[in-house]
Amino acid sequence: MNAHLQPTGSAYFLTKETQEIERHTLSVLVDNEPGILARVVGLFSARGYNIESLTVSETEHGRRLSRITVVVIATPKTLTQIKLQLERLVPVHKVHDLTAEGASLERELALIKVAGSGDHRAETLRLADAFRAQIVDASVESFVFEVTGKPAKIDSFIALMQPLGLVEVVRTGLAAISRGPQGM
């Protein structure tokens, strides 16, 4: 397994990865306490892992538990390390690799501001309808849409709005949950 090491200009040996990188969604159940997000994010930066998306909110108020959904891009070996390193943190209860564990649902919400007039306005509304985007604010020269769905759907809606007067976008990051009757 180790025949792919190459000397580098820096200290120690670095492994030249031959494993393909993959995109995985992890669900992390944590105590909702001060500093927990800093602990998780600090772990990622200290160990050089890449975060693609991160969503965090309290999900069980009574037990003071929060769920962090984090999307990472890494090799399978690093993914295992990320999971184990997260589990090492004292306030972390569970880590589930939703991508590895089979079918899961992934959704994101975006608020999108578009300004324009005339034909552009009509076209904007037609597209919003096709994407089932809600109008949450309107003025004579602008709309704010709320759109939810898979990240790819939001990506394409944003791309379509670009030439029609896109002003700004805010996205929540990914929320994900496994299919079927089992909980975390």
Next chain:
Amino acid sequence: MAEQMTGAEMVIQALTDQGVEHIFGYPGGAALPIYDAMFQQDKVQHILVRHEQGATHMAEGYARSTGRPGVVLVTSGPGATNAVTGLTDALMDSIPLICITAQVPTTLIGSDAFQECDTVGITRSCTKYNYLVKRVEDLPRIMHEAFLIATTGRPGPVVIDIPKDVQFALGEYYQPDLDTLRHQSYRPQMDGDSAAIEAAVDLMLKAERPIFYTGGGVINAGPEASKHLRELAELTGFPVTSTLMGLGAFPASNPQWMGMLGMHGTYEANLAMHDCDVMINIGARFDDRITGRIDAFSPNSRKIHVDIDPSSINKVVRVDVPIIGDCERVLAEMVRVWRSRTNQPRTEAIAPWWKQIEKWRAVDSLGYKNSDTTIKPQYAIERLYEATRKQGKEVFITTEVGQHQMWAAQHFHFDKPNHWMTSGGLGTMGYGLPAAVGVQVAHPDALVIDIAGEASVQMTMQEMSTAVQYRLPIKIFILNNERMGMVRQWQDLLHGSRYAHSYSESLPDFVKLAEAYGGKGIRCESPAELDAAIAEMLDYDGPVLFDVIVEKDENCLPMIPSGKPHNEIILPDTANIGDIIDEKGRQLV
């Protein structure tokens, strides 16, 4: 049974309830209420240090030599930041520490107040866990939870940051039931999976070229773990090597002992690791100082790895049989399973392997050319070892970091766990002197020696004053070569002998320095006078700075250089180490 008291009193009460007898600290504005509470009791004894880094290393030495957690108390701001090196050191070497840091009052947090710093932010990545206590109601639970977290699973340092108003606040003290602590998320796995243990024993039963590779985890699991290791080694007849952190878990006087492995390990240990067919890693973590080149590390072996930390498994080296659990319990179970399968060691099957090992041993990789005129550092340690054996006292050794540390590991021999204190993972120069103070506090009647270098020892020299104040008769055995010897050696190896800032100029007169502190100073320059000088040091009832002037340019060998596998180790008879490493290797270090 709730009792009203202040936060500061709760700190002392919780320490007392945890059985803490000594605490290493330094007062300051924000910590005054705790110091005031401490002043009014006599159960916990406070050792006043000279720098907070010293306090952390003392607590490490205390913890490592007793198996109990070391406790540190420092003030806010600079008190906390000065403790960071020791906390990181304890995290890397898995040493249980409780570090109480005082903080400015909660109302001032975030206002850039005098002596304020973001202690929990700064220490988040150098502790196992840390707390900022914002309400006095949480303090009793946090104090006890911190001890649980520091001492269980893979041990480590825990910081408790207590604002001054919380120290003053009145509340009810209680001892929480450990089972109902909030951290249901914290459940270290202690028992190894029995199927995995059986698979491991099955592999061991078929081994023809086996080796035990043991580490600091065996020490951390307590003295019983060392007993089980000895028993398992005896049952199996397998050779045993150990990392720097694991020395003493297996007796150096046992014929199955191979010496330390790794970058400056013995020829026989490293070649056996390279050529073995079954490697049994118990409580070690495949550190890069052990493995050398990963792609050439023990290429033909099946590997068993026992570790309490699941993230250590397959982190560096892919293993065949991972066992997550406490070394003591897993070793006990391995002994039981082995006994249930056979009552014979594999003497016959592994006889050719031992024959091979004997050939490697005959190389005498720790040999060196002695001299009549200058003291060789290896000779100094050998003579020290011989002299201490006749003392009839428990002997504890601490070290600083560098050549002297490796020579101590090679030439001082340990038969018991918890008697060797050194900074392995972080490699902290300045560790040894304060660590020796901490060991001596825990073992007042023992002989505690810091084997030091003249460069390292100056990093925490001020703790000599602590040793004098508390009448701690530590012996600081300085191998003085007027060099940062290991840096000099690597400059020879990799940088064309251009000695950039690796020599000690303007050294203090260590004899006068010792006297200035109120201790004793001894200087020795000649091999003929060495034994008498060591005897004088050991006879003196008080702290001694012993300045041994040694050969200046001695290399620490054997050495596995950068870019080389275990079987390309440099042996002592190599004349010029500068020619050994090729261009590729120079890049690596």
